[in-house]
Each structure stands twice: as C-alpha cells, then as structure tokens.
Amino acid sequence: MRAVVVDGPGPAGSLRTADVAVPVPVMDEVLVRVVAAGVNPVDAQTRDGEGVSAQIGSYPSPLGVDFSGVVVSAPYEAHPTPPGTPVFGMTAFPRVGGSYADYVVASSHAIAVKPPRLSHVEAAAVPLAALTAWQLVVDTARTHAGQRILIHAGAGGVGHFAVQLAAHFGAHVTTTCSTRNLSWMRELGADVVIDHTTTPFEEVVQPVDVVVDLVGNAHDRTGSRSLAVLRPGGLLVTVPTGGWTRYSEEAAEAGVSATSFRATPDGVTLATIARLLESGELAVYVDRVFPLDNAAAAHGALEEHHARGKLVLQVSDG
Numbered sequence: 144m145r146a147v148v149v150d151g152p153g154p155a156g157s158l159r160t161a162d163v164a165v166p167v168p169v170m171d172e173v174l175v176r177v178v179a180a181g182v183n184p185v186d187a188q189t190r191d192g193e194g195v196s197a198q199i200g201s202y203p204s205p206l207g208v209d210f211s212g213v214v215v216s217a218p219y220e221a222h223p224t225p226p227g228t229p230v231f232g233m234t235a236f237p238r239v240g241g242s243y244a245d246y247v248v249a250s251s252h253a254i255a256v257k258p259p260r261l262s263h264v265e266a267a268a269v270p271l272a273a274l275t276a277w278q279l280v281v282d283t284a285r286t287h288a289g290q291r292i293l294i295h296a297g298a299g300g301v302g303h304f305a306v307q308l309a310a311h312f313g314a315h316v317t318t319t320c321s322t323r324n325l326s327w328m329r330e331l332g333a334d335v336v337i338d339h340t341t342t343p344f345e346e347v348v349q350p351v352d353v354v355v356d357l358v359g360n361a362h363d364r365t366g367s368r369s370l371a372v373l374r375p376g377g378l379l380v381t382v383p384t385g386g387w388t389r390y391s392e393e394a395a396e397a398g399v400s401a402t403s404f405r406a407t408p409d410g411v412t413l414a415t416i417a418r419l420l421e422s423g424e425l426a427v428y429v430d431r432v433f434p435l436d437n438a439a440a441a442h443g444a445l446e447e448h449h450a451r452g453k454l455v456l457q458v459s460d461g
Contacts, residue, residue, distance in 0.1 A: 144164075145244065145435065146163045146241075147160055148243075151192075155439045156439050158442065163203070165246045166239060172248045173249060173251055173254065174246060177246060177247050178211055178458055178460070179210065179211050179456060180209065180210045180211075182453070183208055184300075185208065186208065186243075187442050190206060204237065206236070208271050210249075210270075211266035229257040231270055232253045233408040234248070234249050235408070244458070245459065251410070254410050255416075264429060266427075267456075268300070269413075272453060274413060275404075279301070279404060280312070281312065286309050286313075287314070289315070290313075291315045291317070292314045293317045294316065296319065301382075302318070303331060304427075305355055305357075306318050306328060344368070345369075345371050349372075353379075354372065354380070359387055361383060373397070375398045379401040380401075381403060427452065430451045433454065435457065
C-alpha cells in the first residue's frame with residue numbers, strides 16, 4: 144500500500160510516499176481502508192524529531208494519528224463495526240503505523256461510527272482535536288454553567304472545538320485569536336474575543352476560573368501571563384509544556400493550580416461527539432485539503448500557524 148513515511152527526523156520536505164506492507168490487525172483491532180487523514184501539530188513535531196519520535200520503533204515509519212474510512216476486517220463476525228462500516232478514530236501511532244496510508248489498524252475502543260452528516264474529509268479532522276478539546280474542557284476543567292473559562296488559540300484545530308464545547312456546557316467563554324477570526328469565534332459561541340495581535344489579553348480579561356492554554360510559553364510567555372488572570376485557586380491546563388518546566392512552581396507561587404495534559408483515544412466519547420456533530424450542535428471546520436502525495440505541503444502549511452480549524456489529507460475516494 145501507499146504510505147507517507149519519515150526516514151528519520153527532518154523538515155517537511157523529507158516526507159516521501161513509499162510502498163509498505165498492509166498492517167495486520169490483532170486482538171480487538173479493525174483494519175480500515177483510509178479515505179482521509181487528519182494533519183495535526185504532533186505529526187509535524189514527530190517528523191521534526193520531537194513529539195513522539197522517541198517512541199518510533201523503526202524507520203521508515205508512516206505518520207498520522209486520526210483518520211476516517213471504511214472497515215475492511217473486524218475481530219469477529221458479530222462485531223459492532225463489521226466490514227463496510229464507515230468509521231473514524233485514532234491509531235496507536237507510533238506503536239503501529241500511522242494514518243497517512245491506504246490502510247490502518249486501530250483498536251475497536253478508539254473508533255466510532257462516522258456521523259452520516261459528515262464527509263470522510265470532515266470526519267478525519269475530528270478525532271484527535273475533538274477528543275483533546277473534550278478531555279480538556281469536560282473531563283479536566285469540568286466545565287459547567289456559570290464557569291468562566293479562557294481558551295487560548297480558539298481558531299485552531301483543538302481550539303475551535305474547545306470554544307464550542309465550553310459554550311455548549313454553559314460556560315462564559317473568552318478566547319484569543321487573530322484578527323481574521325474574531326467574528327468566527329463569536330459565531331462558535333465565545334462571549335469575549337480578544338485579538339492577540341493588538342491587545343494583551345491580561346489587560347482586559349476579568350478573573351477566570353480556568354485557562355485552557357493551547358499556546359504555552361514558547362510564544363510571548365502566554366502560559367506565565369495566564370496565571371495573572373486566574374482567580375485564587377483557579378486552574379491552568381497547559382498543553383504545550385516544552386520550554387516551561389516550572390509551570391507547576393509558578394502556578395503555586397501565584398496561588399493557583401496547574402496541570403499538563405495528554406489526549407487519550409476514547410471511542411465512547413468519540414461516539415458522543417459524533418452525535419453532537421450529527422445534530423449540528425458541534426461543527427468541524429476544514430481549512431484545506433491536500434492529496435496524500437502532497438503531505439509535505441500540508442506540513443508546510445501547518446507550520447505557518449495560519450490555518451483555521453484543521454488540515455486534512457485526501458487518501459482515496461469515499
């Protein structure tokens with residue numbers, strides 16, 4: 144089968160299409176013919192030698208975490224997702240081959256039936272970003288009516304889901320974004336939208352209960368500055384911790400709590416997200432679609448940090 148692989152750490156241009164063996168499912172895994180694959184920051188970080196690159200067992204290695212496609216084989220005849228079922232979900236990359244490929248294996252517990260309302264391209268943009276947003280907003284922040292929450296980078300892949308979910312559960316949502324996304328953030332449910340290119344958020348944000356930080360300290364010390372807008376005892380959830388090893392200590396000094404975060408594949412929650420997508424209570428935005436063989440261009444676009452929502456690779460026809 145075709146797969147976009149890395150031969151070791153390198154720039155976007157080092158990605159290449161190779162002919163590799165079709166993966167073999169074991170235990171609870173399904174084999175899926177991939178129609179589309181999501182492109183995520185962790186993919187670019189891993190390609191560059193960071194991310195989860197240390198856990199790659201051997202090279203060349205296909206990249207990619209999430210996908211949408213059609214089940215080819217299931218663990219047993221009466222399985223809930225038999226052959227022919229349209230599904231979306233996450234692979235166990237880097238322990239198995241990634242989703243930038245014609246076929247992928249995934250645990251039955253890491254997939255859900257694709258919402259009929261969504262195309263495969265739209266569905267491929269959902270799993271990692273939406274599960275991350277759910278686990279940040281619902282499971283970690285325990286968002287509820289009346290809670291005040293600040294979400295940094297609301298127009299990104301994770302951010303645009305986080306803003307919608309926080310609003311869905313009744314929180315007062317403040318988010319930061321660039322100028323072109325101000326009105327879009329309001330459409331998604333944000334109560335207060337701050338243009339980070341013109342206004343330091345700490346100068347205008349009223350004390351909040353939770354900050355979901357999708358930026359970290361790598362850019363303008365966003366994480367450290369966020370501590371000043373939390374109420375006493377508030378919570379900072381910081382996703383990018385690289386370059387900010389003292390986040391816990393700084394939070395304690397400021398009288399608040401802080402935690403890092405790692406997303407977990409979860410087919411049950413993904414099925415709940417699917418119902419929200421099908422009903423129209425949650426929406427996914429795909430900025431650009433690239434053919435599989437042009438994955439290098441997709442990574443280049445990702446690293447420009449100007450995408451709204453998600454980038455997706457078209458692997459095959461639906």
